Amino acid sequence: MRFSRQMKTVEEALQELLARLQKLDEEQVELGEAYGRILAHDVIATCDMPPFDRSPLDGFAVKAADTVHAAVDQPVYLRVVETVAAGQVPRIPVDPGCATRIMTGAMMPAGADAVIMFEQTENPGVHSEVVGIKRALRPGENLSRRGEEIAQGTVVAHAGERVNAGTIAVLATFGYSQVSVIRKPRVGLLSTGIELVAVDEPLAPGKIRNSNTAMLAALITEAGGIPVLFPVLPDELAEAKQKMTGYVREVDLLISSGGVSVGDYDVIASLADEPEVTLLFNRIAMRPGSPTTGLLMSGKPVLALSGNPGACFVGYELFARPALQCLAGKKQVSLEPIKAQLGSPYEKPCPHPRYLRGRLLQKDGVLIAQPDFNDKAGNLGTLKNSECLIVIPAGGRGKQAGELVDVIVHAQPSWREEV
Amino acid sequence: MRFSRQMKTVEEALQELLARLQKLDEEQVELGEAYGRILAHDVIATCDMPPFDRSPLDGFAVKAADTVHAAVDQPVYLRVVETVAAGQVPRIPVDPGCATRIMTGAMMPAGADAVIMFEQTENPGVHSEVVGIKRALRPGENLSRRGEEIAQGTVVAHAGERVNAGTIAVLATFGYSQVSVIRKPRVGLLSTGIELVAVDEPLAPGKIRNSNTAMLAALITEAGGIPVLFPVLPDELAEAKQKMTGYVREVDLLISSGGVSVGDYDVIASLADEPEVTLLFNRIAMRPGSPTTGLLMSGKPVLALSGNPGACFVGYELFARPALQCLAGKKQVSLEPIKAQLGSPYEKPCPHPRYLRGRLLQKDGVLIAQPDFNDKAGNLGTLKNSECLIVIPAGGRGKQAGELVDVIVHAQPSWREEV
Numbered sequence: 001m002r003f004s005r006q007m008k009t010v011e012e013a014l015q016e017l018l019a020r021l022q023k024l025d026e027e028q029v030e031l032g033e034a035y036g037r038i039l040a041h042d043v044i045a046t047c048d049m050p051p052f053d054r055s056p057l058d059g060f061a062v063k064a065a066d067t068v069h070a071a072v073d074q075p076v077y078l079r080v081v082e083t084v085a086a087g088q089v090p091r092i093p094v095d096p097g098c099a100t101r102i103m104t105g106a107m108m109p110a111g112a113d114a115v116i117m118f119e120q121t122e123n124p125g126v127h128s129e130v131v132g133i134k135r136a137l138r139p140g141e142n143l144s145r146r147g148e149e150i151a152q153g154t155v156v157a158h159a160g161e162r163v164n165a166g167t168i169a170v171l172a173t174f175g176y177s178q179v180s181v182i183r184k185p186r187v188g189l190l191s192t193g194i195e196l197v198a199v200d201e202p203l204a205p206g207k208i209r210n211s212n213t214a215m216l217a218a219l220i221t222e223a224g225g226i227p228v229l230f231p232v233l234p235d236e237l238a239e240a241k242q243k244m245t246g247y248v249r250e251v252d253l254l255i256s257s258g259g260v261s262v263g264d265y266d267v268i269a270s271l272a273d274e275p276e277v278t279l280l281f282n283r284i285a286m287r288p289g290s291p292t293t294g295l296l297m298s299g300k301p302v303l304a305l306s307g308n309p310g311a312c313f314v315g316y317e318l319f320a321r322p323a324l325q326c327l328a329g330k331k332q333v334s335l336e337p338i339k340a341q342l343g344s345p346y347e348k349p350c351p352h353p354r355y356l357r358g359r360l361l362q363k364d365g366v367l368i369a370q371p372d373f374n375d376k377a378g379n380l381g382t383l384k385n386s387e388c389l390i391v392i393p394a395g396g397r398g399k400q401a402g403e404l405v406d407v408i409v410h411a412q413p414s415w416r417e418e419v
Numbered sequence: 420m421r422f423s424r425q426m427k428t429v430e431e432a433l434q435e436l437l438a439r440l441q442k443l444d445e446e447q448v449e450l451g452e453a454y455g456r457i458l459a460h461d462v463i464a465t466c467d468m469p470p471f472d473r474s475p476l477d478g479f480a481v482k483a484a485d486t487v488h489a490a491v492d493q494p495v496y497l498r499v500v501e502t503v504a505a506g507q508v509p510r511i512p513v514d515p516g517c518a519t520r521i522m523t524g525a526m527m528p529a530g531a532d533a534v535i536m537f538e539q540t541e542n543p544g545v546h547s548e549v550v551g552i553k554r555a556l557r558p559g560e561n562l563s564r565r566g567e568e569i570a571q572g573t574v575v576a577h578a579g580e581r582v583n584a585g586t587i588a589v590l591a592t593f594g595y596s597q598v599s600v601i602r603k604p605r606v607g608l609l610s611t612g613i614e615l616v617a618v619d620e621p622l623a624p625g626k627i628r629n630s631n632t633a634m635l636a637a638l639i640t641e642a643g644g645i646p647v648l649f650p651v652l653p654d655e656l657a658e659a660k661q662k663m664t665g666y667v668r669e670v671d672l673l674i675s676s677g678g679v680s681v682g683d684y685d686v687i688a689s690l691a692d693e694p695e696v697t698l699l700f701n702r703i704a705m706r707p708g709s710p711t712t713g714l715l716m717s718g719k720p721v722l723a724l725s726g727n728p729g730a731c732f733v734g735y736e737l738f739a740r741p742a743l744q745c746l747a748g749k750k751q752v753s754l755e756p757i758k759a760q761l762g763s764p765y766e767k768p769c770p771h772p773r774y775l776r777g778r779l780l781q782k783d784g785v786l787i788a789q790p791d792f793n794d795k796a797g798n799l800g801t802l803k804n805s806e807c808l809i810v811i812p813a814g815g816r817g818k819q820a821g822e823l824v825d826v827i828v829h830a831q832p833s834w835r836e837e838v
Contacts, residue, residue, distance in 0.1 A: 003537070003544050031618060035637045049800070051622060056797055058682040085654075085684050087614030089625045103682040105614055105726070105797075107625040118422070118681050125422050127683075149798045156800055164830070165637035166803030169728055172630035173799060177619035195506030195524055199450060200596035203470060206508045206526040211591035218454045218584035235504075262537050263477040263522040264546075265504050307524070309588055338834050339784045365758045365786045365823050378475055378524070379568045380592060381468070381575055384585030404784050411583070412831040415757050 003262060005283035010318055013281040017294045017319060020301045023329035024183045024252065031171055034163045036224055037181035038328040043157040046174045048147030053108040056144045060099040060121060060131050061112035064139040075122050075132030099131050108143065115142035160329050185327040187220045188251035189213050190230040192259035192267055193307060211380060212257040212312050219316055223324045235265045241274060248300035252327055255320055258307025260291040268293055268304040285352040288377035289315040309380035314355050317389055317410045337391060337406035342399050343370035349396035357386040360413035369407045387411045422681060424702035429737055432700040436713045436738055439720045442748035443602045443671065450590055453582045455643055456600035457747040462576040465593045467566030472527040475563045479518040479540060479550050480531035483558040494541050494551030518550050527562060534561040579748050604746040606639045607670035608632050609649040611678035611686055612726060630799060631676040631731050638735055642743045654684045660693060667719035671746055674739055677726025679710040687712055687723040704771040707796035708734040728799035733774050736808055736829045756810065756825035761818050762789035768815035776805040779832035788826045806830045
């Protein structure tokens with residue numbers, strides 16, 4: 001199989017992988033732990049919001065009819081019958097000729113149908129038994145009606161949504177001190193290759209430090225997963241197969257890096273030929289990372305990324321990120337490219353689409369995608385600057401600066417200006 | 420002071436606050452804990468990268484001069500003297516007429532100056548003592564030179580940078596198992612107002628649940644801070660002052676919500692008049708959130724946000740987010756607006772700039788900022804959809820659809836299509 005692999009497009013390979021993944025179970029968490037999690041169910045408003053008619057400002061609740069003739073130089077004087085703070089329940093109705101001193105968020109007294117702010121009354125800094133109203137009000141003016149923003153029973157957040165700070169505000173308001181969320185996916189991580197030494201080990205000749213596992217663990221954590229770290233895989237096929245068969249049982253998805261190409265010791269590539277293993281894909285029409293491999297072992301999906309850091313990163317963004325969204329129950333997972341103008345020409349010929357790391361800039365409201373030219377598969381110094389993958393279609397001509405290209409965004413753009 | 424406040428612009432108020440904040444101390448963390456933290460120092464490459472001349476692919480290391488006459492139909496045959504896996508040190512130099520079978524990432528043998536990939540040799544799947552080279556190579560072709568990406572001593576990440584997965588890869592590669600990062604800021608949180616009940620309490624008439632504290636705690640965690648939750652502040656001035664004087668000692672920044680306006684029980688507003696308290700600002704030319712207040716208590720900065728959830732959110736984004744960046748040691752903190760086309764007309768007259776929550780969309784490479792029209796200060800149902808603040812300048816005419824507006828982005832755009 002090693003030199004006669006069947007080629008698939010990125011989209012075909014991704015669908016092969018996603019078809020093997022299922023939404024995970026749900027679990028209950030405290031509201032304070034819900035940030036970043038995925039909602040398992042729609043969230044319903046448990047009451048109207050606001051829950052009662054209330055004042056949106058500090059002032060006086062009045063009958064609008066009493067203020068018809070009020071003006072700056074001709075105030076209408078009303079008798080103040082009560083002061084109501086937010087959280088208090090008014091006791092005295094507002095009769096004609098009367099007003100209630102009322103604070104922001106306080107419940108409206110019966111009989112009042114409008115609120116005038118302190119600043120539009122006489123001597124706003126002085127407490128008095130009479131207030132001079134300096135402006136006419138319309139009925140309903142400065143009044144927040146019960147349920148005007150959200151009616152009880154409304155769906156205020158949907159299953160599959162990621163909980164952010166605004167979601168937390170909604171959940172808190174409606175009394176959800178516990179939240180049903182999708183369980184965090186357990187993602188196994190392993191590397192292959194005897195050239196790898198641990199981060200805290202000294203470099204020996206011919207060796208490099210294992211940077212992929214640390215990088216992938218960070219990416220998985222960022223995506224809401226739990227990285228489960230396994231030892232470096234042995235090069236020997238039978239032993240590797242036995243280890244991996246054990247590992248997949250412990251996780252929802254196993255991600256490896258290295259060993260996917262045509263080298264003599266590329267153990268993942270050998271694994272694809274084993275009878276107990278189902279091959280999903282091992283040759284993708286893309287640069288970098290064309291030997292990125294998908295397998296099923298004991299029914300569990302294995303995503304085998306290139307060992308080259310640059311290709312490993314791109315493979316993660318194209319396959320692992322959507323896979324984690326799929327496990328989290330997101331509907332219709334796809335790469336969803338947006339359009340941007342290419343910031344610099346990219347003319348390197350390539351028989352397959354290139355997925356270039358880059359940055360998203362903007363100039364006068366126009367999106368500009370600036371490729372990173374430090375794009376050799378083995379390089380890693382500029383992975384930290386990547387905000388998107390810029391898709392350069394197959395063919396010898398590439399794309400000129402200013403042409404629209406597809407861009408798959410994976411990080412908050414920095415909108416940096418430098419090109 | 421309550422009804423005679425001095426107005427400042429958002430930028431003036433922000434600078435008043437930032438001038439009181441200092442970069443926090445550093446601490447050492449394990450690499451696995453460094454994600455999301457801010458680097459305290461520049462990070463230096465501890466070796467060349469690659470650390471040795473190596474092969475970027477699986478194939479044969481050769482002398483290019485030996486391949487000058489090679490062609491698909493006229494292979495040049497070389498004697499295979501050794502196989503070198505990644506991680507091994509070659510023992511045998513490549514003499515004229517010889518080749519070394521070499522794997523991706525493996526150290527180049529002495530004497531070789533180019534690598535041909537398996538696929539460009541005869542019978543690539545077969546191991547043999549002789550290899551047929553089917554293409555002429557240039558000296559240096561398919562060879563990654565020691566230090567070609569990064570020279571030892573290069574600064575590979577800068578003090579003040581946020582550590583992302585790519586930074587982790589660089590740190591791992593250069594052996595940084597411990598990283599110096601800026602200490603996480605401790606941010607105190609408190610609410611004011613007797614109308615507030617806890618999330619797990621039942622609603623009584625006139626009461627609402629405290630959603631701001633939970634929301635702000637999530638925002639602070641997201642920004643890399645540690646939220647420190649204090650009880651709801653009493654309305655009584657002397658007691659409130661005493662409590663807050665204690666609270667500020669425990670934190671780097673204290674954030675409150677509510678009590679900043681002109682209401683009778685607005686205790687933060689009263690605090691601004693106390694002799695031990697230094698007022699930085701308490702009236703800002705902005706909607707919503709104009710009474711957003713900055714104070715110094717015992718030399719510690721206090722940011723007092725509006726109690727209205729919408730105004731609280733906007734105040735956090737305009738003032739607290741930059742304040743946290745400042746504590747983290749980010750240089751030249753500012754709001755850094757970008758430009759986008761306004762997606763829908765916004766014509767509500769306003770004497771001050773409006774900061775509208777909204778979404779960032781794109782169409783054919785053009786950025787579109789779509790305002791959220793659920794923008795009453797007291798509303799909270801759509802805070803979760805906010806990706807940016809759209810700045811509508813002061814004045815009665817607003818902005819028309821398609822006009823360029825300033826946009827302050829605070830979340831990863833979803834690039835949703837719906838308008």
